[in-house]
Each structure stands twice: as C-alpha cells, then as structure tokens.
Amino acid sequence: MLIGMVFGNGYGSQAGAWRMPGVDPTGFTNFDTLVRYAQLAERGKFQFLFMPDFPALRADIATDAQQLNIEPMMTLAAVARGTERIGLVATGSSTFSEPFNLARQFKALDLMSHGRAGWNAVPTSDPMVAANFGRALPPRFEKYERLHEFVQIVQGLWGSWEQGAWLHDQVSGRFADPAKIKPVNLRGRHLATSGPLPLPPSEQGQPVIFQAGGGDQGLEVAGRYASGVTGAVFTMEDARAQRMALRDAAERAGRDPDEIKFFAGLMTTIAPNRRAALDRRIAMSGFSFEPRVGYLGQMLGLALDSAQLGEPLTKAQLAAARPSRQDLRSTYALKVASEGWSLRDVLAHGVIDYHPMVVGPVVEAADHMQTWFEAGAADGFWLCPDVYEDGLPPLVDDLVPILQERGLFHRDYQGATLRDHLGVPAQYGRDPRLQ
C-alpha cells in the first residue's frame, strides 16, 4: 500500500484549520512551518506529497484560508532542500503554462531532490483561472489535445540529455557528450519546441507523471503517460471501477497496468473516540454547517431546515428518506443519519466532503484503508489530514505503525527516488512504446 499526503496551505485540509489552537497562523507563507510538516510526513515514510493547484483565489477569504499552496514549485524547492526521501508531486496546468518553462522547473526540482519529483498534469477546468490568464477556457476537446502535446513535449525535453550525457570529467576536460544531447523538434497543432533542455537527467531519469481524473479524455491521458492517478471516489465500488478502467486504459496504450497506481482520497479527523472527533471537526469548520443543511436534505430526499441542526432526523423523516442517485455520498449520509446523530454531527462526519472521511479513532482509518486496498479499490491513498499541526502526528505515529503491523505498509523507504517508491521504471524521454 502506498501513501501520499495532500500538501496545501500550511494549515490543513479543513478551511478553519488555520485558527485551531497551536497552529501557526502565518503557516500560509511560513516556509519553516511548511518544511516542518513535510518532514513529519517523511518521518511517516509516506511515498509522496501531493499539491493540487488552481492558479486563482478560491476561498471565502474573510474567514477561511485558501486551500492551496502559495506556489507549488517554489514550495517544493524549499521542501526538497529540507527532506531526503519523500516524493514531491506538484500540479501544473497544460492550458496555462509554457511547456519549456514547466519542463525546466520540474526537471530542476527532480535534480535538486535527487530524483523525487512528479508532475500532476491537469488541463484546468476553472473559468476563474482562465480569467487570470486573460483568456476563456478552450473547448474541452482542444484542451485535451493540447494536454497530449504538452506531455509529449515535456517528456521529449526531459529526455533531450540521454542517460550518461553529462560527463563533468575534470581530467579529460569533457563537460558533456554532445552525441547524447539531441534536439526535440516536436511540432503539434498547439505547441512546438526545438530543444534541447539545458538540464541533465536526474537519479530517476526524469519526473513521474501524475494525472487527476477528468472523464474519458482524462483516462486516456492517464493510461498513456501517468504513473499515478489521484481519484475522487466516494464508494469502494466506484474506486474499484475507476481503478480497473485506468488499468484497462494503460493496457490499451500498450503498457503494463501495474505501471499505474490509483490513489483514493481519505480525509481524517482523528481523536480517541467518535464524539471527540466530531467535536474537533465542528470546531474547525464552525462557519460552514448551516448552509449545508439544505444540500444534506437533497441527498436524503427530504426538505431540511437549519433549525434542525442540533437535532437528529425524526422517525418520520428517517422513514421517508431516500438516498439520491445523483450523489454517491448519499447512502453513507443516510447510514450515519440513521445512527441517530444530530444533523450537525451527520455533517461533521464529512458526508459531503470531497473524499471519504474518517472522523474517529485512528484504527478506523486503518480499517478503511485495509478494506479498500484488499478489495482492489486502490493501490494507495492520498491522505488529507484536517490540521497538520496536531492532525498529522496521529497518522505518522499511530496509523502507520498499525498498517506496518498488519503488513500493509513498508517499514522504511527502500529506494531513493519517487519511481523507486512507486515501483515504476526509470524513464528517459518519451515512452518509446507510444512513438
């Protein structure tokens, strides 16, 4: 089982994490704090940190922290210097970047981290981002066409210095072997480059490609190029189906399906018991419960009002409730509601969060991960701790030992590179099977 951790704003995955006791309120821009959390994740032997990214201000900023890092590449440069083993995966947009610049920065990260970099290649689907770049979002088809070209150009640039091209031999005075440094000369419909990139290979050859799911066209991209995919899945069945679809896509592209790892998200609020965990969750998201009651009602097929926030569903409501088919989270929401929790507590279970959420003792997280993993629903998980400061230590110090004890998680890093950690082969340039 593989573990990644979402690495965002220096506070944690809950919007109110920044104001919890003991949390550094300046964590958003404090790199001492950011690096410390990365080191903590490394102590837990996590395979990688994962940075989502949308280049825009997307938060209720009066009360909530931006859920994103101030700048993934600069942050990972700092983290690369402050850690030794953990993989470093950042999101970069193929629609709103220049391939040469992106290729160069990720390769630099790969060099400075000694082979620990990964690029989560996303086409970007947020119109707010497009407006920041003075444009409209291109049509979906075009966006993915550009994404394909972008990945191939980036990989071509990464491979423009072959293995062994950089000699730096002071005795002979040979700095590099020009025969092993080749132009790229790729030209697509949207993008082109001549190359070469002025950077040698890293310890893993070049960065790993990740992809964050986006329908059939995203699957196609992932199947061809990705070694890791972070999914948004609410049920084990859905996760299993997505993982299988991904493996099929890899096979269709002529690859071994084991070369591509599927990660299910898991959000955590850990406390000794359920009640304490719910209270913790409520304390860090106090502003956002009322407006969610209406949506909870939709999920359950009931007209609910925020006046009922402190009360459980009535018997009549429970009898009338029908989980919505539109939202896969509804069945779980109804299960929790049937246990008699107040609506606030139902919401505090994370039933309308982005990913499955464990709100309770740490062993519940271990059980969840084991069940999904053994059902073939995931190769690993990307964990989203509520607050790094005191929500990450239980994962590192309690969850990981349980998983190790059960023989599910490695006792230590075996290799040095992200490719080693993921068990995927080294790569130099474009995948020859696709050319």
Added chain:
Amino acid sequence: MLIGMVFGNGYGSQAGAWRMPGVDPTGFTNFDTLVRYAQLAERGKFQFLFMPDFPALRADIATDAQQLNIEPMMTLAAVARGTERIGLVATGSSTFSEPFNLARQFKALDLMSHGRAGWNAVPTSDPMVAANFGRALPPRFEKYERLHEFVQIVQGLWGSWEQGAWLHDQVSGRFADPAKIKPVNLRGRHLATSGPLPLPPSEQGQPVIFQAGGGDQGLEVAGRYASGVTGAVFTMEDARAQRMALRDAAERAGRDPDEIKFFAGLMTTIAPNRRAALDRRIAMSGFSFEPRVGYLGQMLGLALDSAQLGEPLTKAQLAAARPSRQDLRSTYALKVASEGWSLRDVLAHGVIDYHPMVVGPVVEAADHMQTWFEAGAADGFWLCPDVYEDGLPPLVDDLVPILQERGLFHRDYQGATLRDHLGVPAQYGRDPRLQ
C-alpha cells in the same frame, strides 16, 4: 556603493571554471554547492545576487559549462532558505512566460525570503529561445509593447492584496480583509488578467524590478519601472553616459532619479600579481584563445594570426595599430598590447570579455570601482568572479574590507529587504505616478 554578484551555473563566470582544481564538478546541479556560494556572497554583505537567463542551451557543451543556472526560480527558492539578508534577483522573460505564473512565483520568492526578491524583466532577443517555445521572435516593437503590459499586470497582481489585507487573526477568526483584496482587471493589446493573486504582501510590499539594457525601448521600460539596471559598459565614459540617460528616463517618467540604480559589470581574476593572474585566467579558458586572435586583430586594425599567440606585437605592428571605433574595448586592448604582453596575455587581460576585467591583485579591483563610482559612472557593480570556489573568497575577504576601509561600502546590512539594501521605497501594486 552597491555590490551585486552574478549567480550562474555553480562554477563561475569563466567557461572553464568547472574543471579548475578544488571546484565541485557537479556544481551545475548541486544545490549544497550553490547555496554555499550564495552564503559566501552574503558574508561579503553584497546587496544582491543576480541571475541572467536565456531558456536555451547556449554553450560549447562538449568542453564548457552552460553559463546559466539550471533554473533561476528553483535555485533562488533554495538560496532564500539558505541565506538571511542578501537580495535575490532573477531574470524572467516577458515574451516567453505567462504574467500570472511569473507574478505568483516572484511573489512567493519575496514571501519566502522575507522581502528580498527582484525580477529582472527582459523581453528576450535570442531566436534559440523563441524556437524552444515553438515560435519566432515577435517584432521588436511588439516585444516591448508586451513588456510594458507585462510589467504593469505583474505589478497589479502583486498589489492585489493591499498592505494589511492579511489578518490571520485566530481570536476573531478573520483570515483576511476582503475590502483590501481587489481584482486587477487590466487588459492590454497582448495581455490581460482579472486577478487577484492569492498571495499577501511581503516585508517589502512586492519584488523590485530590474532591467537589463536594450536600447531606447529598454531605457523607457527601465525609466518607468526599474529600481536597478545592469549595464554592459566597457568604458567609464560610456557607463557615465548610460547612467545619465537612465536617470533622465526616470525623471521623464515622473520619478526621482535616485530611485534607479545603475550597475556596471566587473569581471575578476584575482591573484597576488599580474603574471599569476594571467596564468590563472589562461588555465581556465585554455580552449578559447586561438580563435580570438583574428578578432583581436580587427579591434587593432591589424591582420593577426594565431601563430603569434605567444609573442607580443612587433614595433611595426604597434606603429600601424589603430583601435576600432566599432568596439569600445579596442582602446584598452591597444593599451595592454603596447605594454609588451604576448597576444595570449593580451587576451587573458579580458580585453574581449563582456565587461571590464581586472586580472591582477585585488587592490586593482578596488581602484577600478572607486574611480568609476566617484566619476558617477555607476551606483554599484555586478561582479563576475572567474570561479566561485577560490575566486570569490578574495572578493569577500580582501576587496570588501578595502572598500569598507575607504568608506565606500557598508560595514553590514542595515535593513532586511532588497528595497532597504538598494535604498528604494516600498511598493504595493503599480506605481501610482504612472497610472
């Protein structure tokens, strides 16, 4: 007097620096080494490091190191974490970047360095770079039009969180003051953005703008936006004229000319005496003398042959020599040749290098800097040591104390930010005098 140091490839300014004794041959990608040199410059109280950049492979790579850093922003992120006071100026192209991405990365650098970032805004004039981006260079006029828009959009984004916008007040639960976070909504002929940038101000408000001269249109850009300009000047008269032109341009833009600092380049090869310095210079650039003899001849109005490399000019040649008016370096070249040095030694004086070069004892560098500074030819210098490993320590440990002794250079950093070091005012957003 202000001092910057060119910070390039981890070896030094001479192409053969990488193979000199004691030099780390992997310095190109070794961030421990890069950070160590930055710390050394900081020990010398230099005001800033300056990173030129051309996103392309531009070196005789079989024997010479690329004269550029693998990636300026990632490197400066590492350096920001490893230093405390020295300013960090990187070059970024307005033709081949997205303003939102560039604004965000420089602002992140400014935050992580606590207000020490600067952006050297260049339009890029190298067709090899353009080809790496799959395009041709735009016409000169258009390139500068885009540069103007680019700088204003970047500054607009930098200012989109006003001073005091970020509250992070855990007691009241107020993360930011939305009234102080404004969209940018700039739209030019080439570029546009909505904004805001999701990053708060730094300790100096926002990064400093630098410009690297490019004719009248570059002067216009510098006059409006720049706080620092790195010039390429061979004679004191030329430097003085360029500095005056720059100050005039600043005044025309409605600014105080003291807000803009002009830096003359100075290359150094330091040794106890001239002969030792020439030998050092020859050892680190042994591959490149023969092909330069012809050009030296052109500078002197003589037909010279590399067979004469070990000999001085004959009496007849000296009598016939006429310095070329095309190349301002020619007068100095003739002066050196008249001293009776062999042609190899004449070249080893750096007479056809990019900047004036001191090849000799450290006091000659101090004298050069004092003379130029007192003549109003420069506000400071950007030093290009031949090799960082053993060519930078004499600047830090010998040159700086001489300048301090003469009352020309500060004894220590007074302020904390790059703006403090340069003596230029804090800034939030676009310059109101230009709007």
